[in-house]
Amino acid sequence: MKKFAFIVSAALLTLSAGSAFAAECEQGTPPTLPDGATASEAEMGAAQKAVKAYITVTQEFQACLEASGKVDPAAYNKSTELMEKLASDYNKQLKTFKSRNG
DSSP states (O other): OHHHHHHHHHHHHHHHHHHHHHHTOOOOOOOOOOOTTTOOHHHHHHHHHHHHHHHHHHHHHHHHHHHTTOOOHHHHHHHHHHHHHHHHHHHHHHHHHHHHHO
16 A cells, blocks of 8 residues: 555656646747838847747747647747747738848
8 A cells, every 4th residue: 555655646746846847937928019111220239149048948849849748739829820920920011121121
């Protein structure tokens, strides 16, 4: 009976440690993008750096989830969607900026 209780306790401890580790994974907030129709070159450059930084943070978040051993598919997929949407939105604004500035 003691052996069974030990095994159950160890399993619960492992699960709670994985959840605690996953709770420490932080997604981050996507940056606000400038309007390509009115943005300066400096603003677009800063936006590019912010997008790259966000993508790095998101990849670290996903690696953290994977390392926790208990990946939340919804959180992982949502982070991928946010990252892809931000990159797409930035590219649209960059295209607008470039068409305005030649």
